[in-house]
Every structure is written in C-alpha cells, then in structure tokens.
Amino acid sequence: MGVDKPASKMFIQIVRELREIIQNEKIPPGGKIPSERVLAERLNVGRSSIREALRSLELLGLIETRRGGGTFVADFRNHQLVEVLSTFILQEEKTLRNVHETRKILERDAIRIVAEDEKLRNLPVWESLLTNLIIEGRIEREDLMREIIITSNNRLVLKIWILLKQYGKEPYNGLSTEEEQPFLQTFISEIMLGHTEEAIQAFELWTMLLHKERE
C-alpha cells in the first residue's frame, strides 16, 4: 500500500497512487477524495508531498478543491478521462498499443491543423526549431509534438495527450538520432510549407523509424 521512493519524482508516484485510489474506490466525478492528512498517512508520505501531487492535478483541471470542504474529482469531462485511461491501462498490456495509436491520432490531427493554417504554420517557432535541428542535430521528440499540439489550440486534446504520454511509456523517449534527422527536417519543413499530406507522411516515416530502432 505504501509508496516507493524512487529517489525523485515522488509526487509523480503519488499521482499514480491517487489514480488507483480513485479507481479502486470507484469515486465518481464530483465525488470526494480522502483528505490530505488521510492520504498522507495511507501512503506513508508527508502531507506536503500529497499536496504537490494534488496541486499538479488541479492545474490540469482533474480535481477541484474547496477550502474547508475537501478535494473532489472534477465534475467535468477530464477526470473521467483519467478513470477511463487508468481502467484501460491497468487491464492488459495489449492495450498499450491502443494508447500509442490514440496518441498518434491526436498528433496527426494537430499536424494537420497547424499545416493547414497559414498563421500557425508561419510562427517563428518552426523556423527556430529547424535551425536548432540543423545546428545541434537533435530535438526532444516529446517537445516537438507538444509544441505542435499546443499550437493546434485544443486544450482538451493537449490534456488527453499529456495523460496518454504519462501512461504510454512510449518506446521512443530520448533525443533524435542522426538517422532521424532527415525525416525530422522534412517533417518540419513540410509543415512550414503547408504541405499537409507530405508532412504527415514524413511524420509516419519518422514514427516508424523510432519504433524499429527500439525493438
């Protein structure tokens, strides 16, 4: 029942634990979460750690807090997402593929939106990303996709994406390698040119490469 202390990221662990608690005890949207003090004791951690985790979830809009009242699962669409996702993930490992696929769906669409909108695809971000790529030869994959999704301007998608990312333990997680550079370069360039389909194709190739590498 206790929480391990993996040296760092304890509050991330607690976020996980919270998800399990919400799921196991079937706390519905709008339902009350155990108090901070109770959680601290149950998980054998300090109250401050619990709070760091709760505040994170609150910024994401997954829980609501009422001073003097308690903490509640958000009475809103998003938290249920958490429930759905945790239920899903905790079931079987084969569903991991679904998580990846779903994430790719969201990513692909964000690319479309950005590439097809003149204003969005002409933001200076892409230019500098490209420059950086050429100079340094590397880019954090997650960061690139996050940037695209943020630009695509759908908060809900961003939230879902972040959640999926946390669960996904994506096979690709490091920096881009040299082999990938041409794909990445093409990818970003096509976006900037507004060549939607080409951009997506480059994205697919890139993704494929990433999966192949790590197997």
Next chain:
Amino acid sequence: MGVDKPASKMFIQIVRELREIIQNEKIPPGGKIPSERVLAERLNVGRSSIREALRSLELLGLIETRRGGGTFVADFRNHQLVEVLSTFILQEEKTLRNVHETRKILERDAIRIVAEDEKLRNLPVWESLLTNLIIEGRIEREDLMREIIITSNNRLVLKIWILLKQYGKEPYNGLSTEEEQPFLQTFISEIMLGHTEEAIQAFELWTMLLHKERE
C-alpha cells in the same frame, strides 16, 4: 513584487509570477530559474507554496528539475511557455467546442482506418446500413459513427468517444433528415469503395450540414 493572497489559488498566482519572471529576465530554454528559497523570499511566500507551483509546471513538462542542481526552463527550443501558461491559467471557456473538435478528430480517423482496410470496408454491415438508409431513409447518426469506431478496433478511442459524446451535448442528435441522405449515402458508399479522402469529405459536408440545421 509580492504575491497577493486572493484567498485561494495562491499557487496559481505563483505560476503567473513565474511566468513574468521568466519573461522579464529573459530566461531562455534550458536557462536556470532562481532557487526555490530565493523565489520564496522574493515573492514573500513559503517555500512549500513555491514548490506546489513548480511541481505543477513540471507535470506539464514546462520545467526540468535536477536534484542538487537547480530548476530549469524546459530545454525544448523556443517553446511557447507563456502561451501554454496562459492557456491553462486563463481557463478559456471554449471548452465545448474543444469537445466537439476532439470527437471529430477521433471519428475522422476511424473513418480512415476502416476505409483503408479492405477487410474492414467490406464487412456486410455497411451494405446493410446503406440498404436501410435507402429503404427507411433514416439512420441514427450515433449508431453509424459508433459502428465505424468499433470497427476501427481501438477500444480506448471508443471509450473516449463515448465519454465525449455524453458531455458534448452535440447539436446533432436525432435521426437523419431527408436532406442529409445524399451525403450519408455518399459517405457510406465511399467508405465501401475505399475512397478515403472522398469519404472524409462527405463526412465533413454532412457534419457541416448538421451544424447548420440546428443554429
């Protein structure tokens, strides 16, 4: 320079302050943020409050933390930190539109998957749906989309879709009307023929029609 105490959501205030600090002092991606203790003193708040704000940003992937080293602006180049923060903080309430958009993203992709897979698009379901449409002239929209999504074979997407559907209070919810029939007919036919882009186009037209009707 101090932080107000608006009764609640202090850590949100701190997130705001952090944004300003990063902006005003032009801390670049990868650059170092003042230490927690320094921030606490500068903003006249306790260190724990600072930490709650920082942990939130960390969960969002906007900052990085190195034990013993310090806290840094996330090292992805030229990210739109300011925009992200305002997106989350300003709580723009165009949420409902986001829900619809997200749902459409999932639907569109399901259509692609079905149309591009020979086995899936040749299932007898579509034939009988088409027949029904012609004979009875009506189809439950939700049923059609559900069928497509189920066929696309991603349970996670299905769950998310159902969820979004519940919250969406979609403007279209009834049976199809006569005007829509040609679009629907085209839509299903194109899927069966494996004409992905045409099917999606028909889908878009259909969707557009539905929205127009109810406004």
Next chain:
DNA sequence: TGTTCAAAAGTGGTCAGACCACTTTTATAG
C-alpha cells in the same frame, strides 16, 4: 418530538524549520 444554533471537529492553505542526498563552488594543500 422536532428545530435551532453554537461549539467542536474536519479540511484545505500557508508558513517555518529541520534533515537528507546530491551538485556546484570555493578554498586550500600539493
């Protein structure tokens, strides 16, 4: 018995201070 309402308990919000483990800087010995 039923209602009212004030006290008590519970809860989130915040702060201060204390360690720990780790990294960076500084100062010293060679």
Next chain:
DNA sequence: CTATAAAAGTGGTCTGACCACTTTTGAACA
C-alpha cells in the same frame, strides 16, 4: 597551476504549527 577536500547551494521530504473556512455534532429550547 592543479588536484582535491571542504563548504555552500539546491531540490526532496517530513513535521508541526496556525489560519480560515465548512461540516458535523449535540445540547438547549420550543
């Protein structure tokens, strides 16, 4: 000038203490 050990700095965590507010409780009253 360099190597290395000490010191300072930093994030990570816990504890305990108040505060302001809400919920619950229980006793007095009608």
